[in-house]
Amino acid sequence: MASPRFSIITPVLNGARDVYGYIETLKKQKFSNWESIIVDDGSSDGTTDILDDCIAGDKRFYVFCNTLVREISGPYQARNFGLKLAQGDFICFLDIDDRWFPNKLEMQAKQLKSNPEYCLLYSPYVRGNRGASFGKVRKTPLGIAPKLLVKVSNPIPMLTSCVSRATISDLFFAPVNHEDYLFWHFVISRLNSEQIAEYPNPLAIYCVDPSSISGNKFLAFQWLWRCYKRLGYGFFATLLVLFLRGMLQVFFSIKEYISPRVEF
Numbered sequence: 001m002a003s004p005r006f007s008i009i010t011p012v013l014n015g016a017r018d019v020y021g022y023i024e025t026l027k028k029q030k031f032s033n034w035e036s037i038i039v040d041d042g043s044s045d046g047t048t049d050i051l052d053d054c055i056a057g058d059k060r061f062y063v064f065c066n067t068l069v070r071e072i073s074g075p076y077q078a079r080n081f082g083l084k085l086a087q088g089d090f091i092c093f094l095d096i097d098d099r100w101f102p103n104k105l106e107m108q109a110k111q112l113k114s115n116p117e118y119c120l121l122y123s124p125y126v127r128g129n130r131g132a133s134f135g136k137v138r139k140t141p142l143g144i145a146p147k148l149l150v151k152v153s154n155p156i157p158m159l160t161s162c163v164s165r166a167t168i169s170d171l172f173f174a175p176v177n178h179e180d181y182l183f184w185h186f187v188i189s190r191l192n193s194e195q196i197a198e199y200p201n202p203l204a205i206y207c208v209d210p211s212s213i214s215g216n217k218f219l220a221f222q223w224l225w226r227c228y229k230r231l232g233y234g235f236f237a238t239l240l241v242l243f244l245r246g247m248l249q250v251f252f253s254i255k256e257y258i259s260p261r262v263e264f
Contacts, residue, residue, distance in 0.1 A: 004112050006034040006105055007088030007165070011066075011078030013041040015096035016050050022096050023054045023061075031105035036061045037085055038096075039078040041070075076173035083172060090162050097130070097207050098159045101264070104203040108162045111197060119191055120146075121162040122155070123199035126262050127206045134261045137202055141251065146196050150188045152244045154181040159204040163187060176230065177223035185231065205264055 008026065015022075026036055040048050040063065048063060055061035064085065068077040079093065090112070094100065108121050128135025140146075140155050149155040158180050171186055173179040188196065224245070228238040 002113075003033060004090050004109055005088040006031075006090050006092050006109075006162070007082075007086035008034055008036045008092045008094055009079055009082035009086065010036065010038045010094050010096055011041055011075035011082070012038060012043060012047055012096040013075070013078075014043045014045045014047060016043070016045040016047045018097040019047065019050045019054055021099060022094070023051075025094075025099045026060075027058075028102045029100065029105050030102050031109050032060075033109075034060060034092075034105060035086075035088060037082040038063045039066050039082045040064070041066045041075065041078040071175035072177070074177065074179065076175060076179040080172045083168070086165060089165060091165050091168065092162050093158045094204075095159065097209070099205040099207065099264075100159075101203050101205070104160075107199055107201075107203060111199060112162075115197065117195055118197050119164040119167045119195040120156070120187060121197055121199065122146075122157060123160040123201065123203040125157050125160050125204040125206050126202045126264055127208060127256065128264070130207045130209045134263045135205065136256045136259050137262055138206070138252065138256060139202075140198070141248070145193055146188055146198075147191075147193055150185050152241050153248050154178075154184055156180075156184040156188075157204070157206070159206060160199075167191065174230070176226060178227050182227055182230065202262070 010022070026034070038051060038061065048065070051063050055063070062085070064081065066078045066081045068081050070077045083091065092105070111121055112118055124137050124139035126135040127138045140149060146155040167190060168187060171183065174182050176182060221242070224242060225238060228241055233241060
């Protein structure tokens with residue numbers, strides 16, 4: 001397989017304070033055959049002006065304003081807008097406030113070149129507070145295949161994902177909360193296990209803003225309930241899946257708590 005070209009889709013809404021870090025994380029990529037499609041979703045803090053200044057002269061960056069109508073708040077339509085414009089062989093997603101390690105695209109390009117059957121790649125990631133220089137590694141439970149895990153939870157971290165554009169040519173993000181879970185559920189249902197691969201080491205950093213963490217567990221419960229109902233789960237099946245998902249979250253929390261800190 002020839003060296004792939006990546007399209008990186010980034011929705012942004014009032015992300016002015018994160019623009020410089022975002023541009024830097026892409027310019028530091030060791031693999032250079034990529035395009036960044038940044039879709040502004042109605043920012044009022046000067047985000048697009050800062051972007052224009054930062055990317056001047058670098059033809060790999062493209063900035064657009066989302067013209068698709070949103071049924072609910074959230075980044076789903078901005079991502080859909082970006083999907084319509086993507087020209088790469090593979091699609092990656094990166095939010096404006098998250099970061100990649102310099103070898104993210106390089107390692108996934110090597111995986112794809114060595115294994116042309118791969119259509120979906122992902123990896124563990126480091127979860128750390130905004131502004132910190134360390135965090136904890138978050139990875140899926142060892143030995144649980146994505147095709148099984150996706151029935152309960154989301155096995156594909158958005159910020160580490162890499163999916164064949166041909167695989168998702170007719171797929172878009174739905175107007176629901178937790179739209180990423182539904183999206184990956186439909187993607188994985190199209191593939192067999194041999195087409196999905198995980199890179200063993202962290203390739204990205206998920207930046208947590210402590211001030212934005214919501215304590216509204218009931219609202220999150222409602223969102224998940226609607227997702228599972230949309231997938232056709234019955235009442236008792238939904239209750240069972242929510243219970244299993246809760247157990248997975250406990251597992252993740254304990255494993256993250258006892259794991260050593262990782263510097264980045």
